[in-house]
Structures are given as C-alpha cells and as structure tokens.
Amino acid sequence: MNLKVLVLTIAAFTVGLVELIIGGVLPLIAGDLGVSVSTAGQLITAYALVYAVSGPTLLAFTARFERRKLYLWSLVVFILGSLLAYWSPNFGVLLISRFVTAASGSLITTLSLTLAVKVVPESHRARVIGIISMGISSSIVLGVPLGVLAADQFGWRILFLFIAIFALLAMFVVYKFMEPVAPQQAIPLRTQLASLKSFRVVGAHLVTALMLAGHYTLYAYFTPFLENVMNLGASWISIVYFFFGLAAVAGGMIGGFMSDSLGARRSIMIVVGAFALTMFLLPFSASFVPLFAILVFVWGALSWALSPAQQSYLIDAAPETSEIQQSFNFSALQLGIAAGSAIGGVVIDNTPAVTFNAWIGGGIVVLAFAVAIYTLYRKPSSRRPEGHGKQAGSKLEPTLGGD
Known part of the structure; x- marks a missing residue:
C-alpha cells in the first residue's frame, strides 16, 4: 500500500x-x-x-x-x-x-x-x-x-x-x-444549503438520522446492557464488540450487494425494516446466547448496510449536487448519533432496565421506516420534478421506477 x-x-x-x-x-x-x-x-x-x-x-x-x-x-x-x-x-x-x-x-x-x-x-x-x-x-x-x-x-x-x-x-x-x-x-x-430543495433528498437524510438515532439509543449504552442484563465481564464485552465490529464491516459489503442487486429503494426498505425488528427482539434473546449472537451480528451488519443504498439513492435523486449530499448525509448520521445518545440517556434514567433502550430505539427506527415509505413512494408533483430540473427528473424517475 x-x-x-x-x-x-x-x-x-x-x-x-x-x-x-x-x-x-x-x-x-x-x-x-x-x-x-x-x-x-x-x-x-x-x-x-x-x-x-x-x-x-x-x-x-x-x-x-x-x-x-x-x-x-x-x-x-x-x-x-x-x-x-x-x-x-x-x-x-x-x-x-x-x-x-x-x-x-x-x-x-x-x-x-x-x-x-x-x-x-x-x-x-x-x-x-x-x-x-x-x-x-x-x-x-x-x-x-x-x-x-x-x-x-x-x-x-x-x-x-x-x-x-x-x-x-x-x-x-x-x-x-x-x-x-x-x-x-x-x-x-x-449554496450547499440551497441544494436541500427536494423532499426526496431531505427525506433520505431524515431516514439516516432517525435510523442512527434509534440505533444509538441502545448502542451508546450497550456496555451497561451487557453488564446488567447479561452479566458479562470486560473480556466477554470486548469479544461482543469485536463480533459486532466484524458484522459492521461485513454490513457495508452486504449493503452494496443489495443495492446493486435489488435497487436502492428496496434495499433501504429492507434494511430499515429488518433493523427495527432486530432491535425489538434483542432483549428477549439475552437468556439464549446462540440467538443473541445471531441478532448481534444482524444488528451490526444492518447498522452499516444502509449507507451504500443511501449513497446510490442520493446520486440518482440529486446528481448535480451528489457530493454535497454525501456530506449532508454524514452530518445527518452524526445528528442521529447525537439524538440517540441523548434519548438513550433519558431512557436509562427513567426506566427500570436498560432493555427499554432497545425498545424505544426500535420505535424510532419504525418512524424511520414510515419516513422511508413516504419519501421513496410518494409521487412527484405533476408540475415539475422535485429534483433539480429536467436533467435530474430524467435521471431520477427511471431509477426509482426500476427499483
């Protein structure tokens, strides 16, 4: 190298x-x-x-x-x-x-x-x-x-x-x-802010923010979850994080393959929907280690699988400002992390167990799923494409229709 x-x-x-x-x-x-x-x-x-x-x-x-x-x-x-x-x-x-x-x-x-x-x-x-x-x-x-x-x-x-x-x-x-x-x-x-003029673009960023907010409602407090719910020590906690990390790296490749094979729109829906389901199920698997390991791997993989599909979608939805949209999407990701960490702190202070972080986080991801449905399937105005002129409209519609 x-x-x-x-x-x-x-x-x-x-x-x-x-x-x-x-x-x-x-x-x-x-x-x-x-x-x-x-x-x-x-x-x-x-x-x-x-x-x-x-x-x-x-x-x-x-x-x-x-x-x-x-x-x-x-x-x-x-x-x-x-x-x-x-x-x-x-x-x-x-x-x-x-x-x-x-x-x-x-x-x-x-x-x-x-x-x-x-x-x-x-x-x-x-x-x-x-x-x-x-x-x-x-x-x-x-x-x-x-x-x-x-x-x-x-x-x-x-x-x-x-x-x-x-x-x-x-x-x-x-x-x-x-x-x-x-x-x-x-x-x-x-000029960068002016590029946020399409509901499809803004909606995509909102999906990213909400999914990461739901994710970090639990992930930011995953160590207390492993300590208090599963009674794990530092060595085992380290192993779980390593396992999660392997899954996250694999998730980037899985997400790219899905986006190429199924299209960006279908991939976003599958990833967000499966992510919400995984978060709801995770606390119930704490007493059965093999199932917990499977769900942690799925959770880790899906946490990074959204990015390739979102990047592909944004390139198609806003081709002339795609680089700026990648920057904004990363900012949306960070805002989601900030919101999720803050919400998780409130939840852990006001609920009897850290398992509630998973369920509250799963509910936020369900909200991301609803926004994705609205963003990806709402028909554009008949007056003009929501994108960026004729060029953007001609690129956007075949791509979304083909998904």
Missing part, C-alpha cells in the same frame, strides 16, 4: 476511534468522574453534534487554505484535544475536549479522503476511498474491543494518550512525505 494512503488511513482510524471508544468505557468514565452513566453518555451526543455541524461549516470556511497545511493544523488541534481528555480532572473539561476533537476530526476525515485520491493514479481512486472508509470501520472491529480491555487494565485515560500518539505519528509522516495540495474551488455554505 502507498505509504501516504496508509498514514491517512491510520488518521481516519484514529478519528473513528475517538468517537466510538467512549461507548465501550462509559461505566468507567462515569465512576471515575462521579457522574451517572446517562450523563457520561452525553459525551457521545456532544461529539456527534459538533461533528455534524462543523463538517460542512469548516470545509466552507477553510476552502481557500492549502490542504496539506490545513490537515497538519487539524491534527495539531486533534492531538491537543486528545491530551486534554487524558488530563481532564472533571467531566466539564472532558466535555470540552470532545468539542475540540469533534471539530478537528470532521476536517481530518474529509481531508483524508481528499488527499488520498490525489496521491494515487485515477484508476485507483475508488479503491483508495474504500481503504480510507475501512480505516473508520476498523476502529469498531479492533479499536473498541481492544480499548475496553486496555481501559479495564490501565484506566480509560490511557486510551486518549494512545490516540494522541497515533495522531502525532500521522502528522510527522504527512509533514515529511506529503507535498502541498492546492485548495479546490470553494462551494459557499449558502
């Missing part, structure tokens, strides 16, 4: 780890800082919310900056934020560190993709995008379970020190081996 691509992938992995690792060590953080588990869960909410807002905003404001220099400065801020988390004497300081790493992390992830495609031949660009994306998903497979074990032995703070060291190594290699990259043409934020 190209050394520069490898470094960018490691940076993407590191950013993914900062967001995802918190869920695996919530009880440790809560106990150490003297807050409730639901309060500690708001660290996930804060990160996702800042990430969602800062992604498109910072890209618009920094569009004229040379990309390599911007990447290096983003890594500097990210390292400082990680070290602040390592040092944090109380919950308030830790929360501030999440703001810092979320804002810088949103730039690092996007710039990793931007820089990676510029250092390889055009024929390898799609492959490189897949490698960078795998860096993020692999933080689930390897980072979270290993982080659970490390935190159990050395405390949760050590995780953020490791993350800062990884980011520092990435910054050194980028500085040493990567040439300056000229900025691309700026797309004003107002």
Whole structure:
C-alpha cells in the first residue's frame, strides 16, 4: 500500500476511534468522574453534534487554505484535544475536549479522503476511498474491543494518550512525505444549503438520522446492557464488540450487494425494516446466547448496510449536487448519533432496565421506516420534478421506477 494512503488511513482510524471508544468505557468514565452513566453518555451526543455541524461549516470556511497545511493544523488541534481528555480532572473539561476533537476530526476525515485520491493514479481512486472508509470501520472491529480491555487494565485515560500518539505519528509522516495540495474551488455554505430543495433528498437524510438515532439509543449504552442484563465481564464485552465490529464491516459489503442487486429503494426498505425488528427482539434473546449472537451480528451488519443504498439513492435523486449530499448525509448520521445518545440517556434514567433502550430505539427506527415509505413512494408533483430540473427528473424517475 502507498505509504501516504496508509498514514491517512491510520488518521481516519484514529478519528473513528475517538468517537466510538467512549461507548465501550462509559461505566468507567462515569465512576471515575462521579457522574451517572446517562450523563457520561452525553459525551457521545456532544461529539456527534459538533461533528455534524462543523463538517460542512469548516470545509466552507477553510476552502481557500492549502490542504496539506490545513490537515497538519487539524491534527495539531486533534492531538491537543486528545491530551486534554487524558488530563481532564472533571467531566466539564472532558466535555470540552470532545468539542475540540469533534471539530478537528470532521476536517481530518474529509481531508483524508481528499488527499488520498490525489496521491494515487485515477484508476485507483475508488479503491483508495474504500481503504480510507475501512480505516473508520476498523476502529469498531479492533479499536473498541481492544480499548475496553486496555481501559479495564490501565484506566480509560490511557486510551486518549494512545490516540494522541497515533495522531502525532500521522502528522510527522504527512509533514515529511506529503507535498502541498492546492485548495479546490470553494462551494459557499449558502449554496450547499440551497441544494436541500427536494423532499426526496431531505427525506433520505431524515431516514439516516432517525435510523442512527434509534440505533444509538441502545448502542451508546450497550456496555451497561451487557453488564446488567447479561452479566458479562470486560473480556466477554470486548469479544461482543469485536463480533459486532466484524458484522459492521461485513454490513457495508452486504449493503452494496443489495443495492446493486435489488435497487436502492428496496434495499433501504429492507434494511430499515429488518433493523427495527432486530432491535425489538434483542432483549428477549439475552437468556439464549446462540440467538443473541445471531441478532448481534444482524444488528451490526444492518447498522452499516444502509449507507451504500443511501449513497446510490442520493446520486440518482440529486446528481448535480451528489457530493454535497454525501456530506449532508454524514452530518445527518452524526445528528442521529447525537439524538440517540441523548434519548438513550433519558431512557436509562427513567426506566427500570436498560432493555427499554432497545425498545424505544426500535420505535424510532419504525418512524424511520414510515419516513422511508413516504419519501421513496410518494409521487412527484405533476408540475415539475422535485429534483433539480429536467436533467435530474430524467435521471431520477427511471431509477426509482426500476427499483
């Protein structure tokens, strides 16, 4: 693998780890800082919310900056934020560190993709995008379970020190081996927001947000679920997270195959519907480990299977603004994570057992299913296509009709 691509992938992995690792060590953080588990869960909410807002905003404001220099400065801020988390004497300081790493992390992830495609031949660009994306998903497979074990032995703070060291190594290699990259043409934020003019596009983003909100209502508090409902220790919890991560990586491939074979519209409906059913059934399987393992795998796979179908759908629904819509869809994903983490905290504080998180989350995914039906099957106005003019209409209708 190209050394520069490898470094960018490691940076993407590191950013993914900062967001995802918190869920695996919530009880440790809560106990150490003297807050409730639901309060500690708001660290996930804060990160996702800042990430969602800062992604498109910072890209618009920094569009004229040379990309390599911007990447290096983003890594500097990210390292400082990680070290602040390592040092944090109380919950308030830790929360501030999440703001810092979320804002810088949103730039690092996007710039990793931007820089990676510029250092390889055009024929390898799609492959490189897949490698960078795998860096993020692999933080689930390897980072979270290993982080659970490390935190159990050395405390949760050590995780953020490791993350800062990884980011520092990435910054050194980028500085040493990567040439300056000229900025691309700026797309004003107002222009980006103006692209949200079709109910089909907005509906797709809302489906993503609602599905992730339902997912994180339980997933953000999955460690308490495994501890309190299934009575698992750190080693077994790590194994469950690893198993979930493998399923999530497989889910991306499964979702892509489904979208190519069945069409984007049918795939979205199947994934969202099956996801809701899985969440409702998961608590009932806690006393029967083989069934629980099957449902965890299905749950993990479906959590990532929606993305390929949504991307295909958005490209067809809004071809001339497809790149902007991918950015907005990732923001919708982060908003869903923020909402789900917040809702999950309320549920865990006001219900007798964490199993209610699964059922409340499943209900939110049912709402996503209803929005998907309305978005995907509502007929466009006879006056003009909802998309973006004649070109968009001619592309959109055959695609949706063919699903």
